[in-house]
Amino acid sequence: MKAPARTPPPRTMKRHGLELRARLRYLYHGASPLAVRFRLTVVVIDFAIIAFFIAAPLLKEQGRSFYIIDYAIAALLAADLVARIAAYSDWKDWFKRPINWIDIVVLATLLFPAWALNFGFLRILRLWTLLNSDLFWRTVGHRFDNTKVEAVTRALAALVTFIFVATGFVYTSFRGGHPGLVGYIDALYFTVATLTTTGFGDVTLPGPWGRLLSIAIMLVGITLFLRLGQTLFRPHKVTYPCEDCGLTKHDPDAVHCKACGNILCIPDHGADH
Structure with missing residues (x-):
């Protein structure tokens, strides 16, 4: 008679758990080539998922196959969230960060697509959380020695995210309310035309709520456009912590810290070329 399988002792299970957390911390926060490649893979998969979110309103007609992909993405995002929490030094502190709660909301719309159908447009917020995450900038952003690329990327992410969130809201709330507002492309056309204050008038939202x-959309859109313009034309700064006061943003040719006057020695990366 075959002996029953023995349950590993608690100490062994705890040791395996600590080893797994250490491995995840190494992959999500490490600086080795393997860790960087792992995070680059995560970023590429994230962009593929975001592309699916953008195309989702056009793909829902596929029926069962759409929901299979939907739940597969939910499993991926759930595994990623659990891994990030495990890799974080203090999971309680992880839950105190609002950007992480946005990812949880996105996951909820994937786990309950039938119940959260009218909130599916919130999934595009994943683009904003990705381009504002430490993981993205530790993996991709470290290639740049100035803050202009980061500022432009964040501003562009906010603008694109707002466009698709507004489009999704218009599509789910006002579809069929105007003869010209039938499909998702119509909602996108209305959002862009309104956001840019072009206002052709061929597609309008009915009632006082539609006008509001x-x-x-016009006010927020103009604000985001101005922010993007400011980041494009504002002189860029480099990241170099001052030894005395800790100020990290300085002009590329700065000799003294603007905050405390300490002498700086900012490396000239352009001199190598």
Whole structure:
């Protein structure tokens, strides 16, 4: 008679758990080539998932196959969230960061697609959380020695995210409310036309709530466009911590810290070329 399988002792299970957490911390926060390649893979998969989110309103007609992909993505994002929590030094502190709660909301819309159908447009927020995450900038952003690329990327992410969130809201809330507002492309066309204050008038939202939403899209859109313009034309700065006061942002040719006057020695990366 075959002996029953023995349950590993608690100490062994705890040791395996600590080893797994150490491995995840190494992959998500390490600086080795293997860790960087792992995070690059995560970023590429994230962009593929975001592309699916953008195309989702056009793919829902596929029926069962759409929901299979939907749940597969939910499993991937759930595994990623659990791994990030395990890799974080203090999981309680992880839950205190609002950007992480946005990822949880995105996951909820994937786990319950039938119940959260009208909130599916919130999934595109994954683009904003990705381009504002430490993981992305530790993996990709370290290639740049100035803050202009980061500022432009963040501003562009905010603008693109707002466009698709607004489009999704218009599509789910006002579809069929105007003869010209039938499909997702119509909602996207209305959002861009309103956001840029072009206002052709061929597609409009009915009622006072539609007018209020149009006003909100115009105001927020103009603000995000101005922010993007400012980051494009503002002189860029480099990241170099001052030894005395800790100020990290300085002009590329700065000799003294603007905050405390300490002498700086900012490396001239352009001199190598």
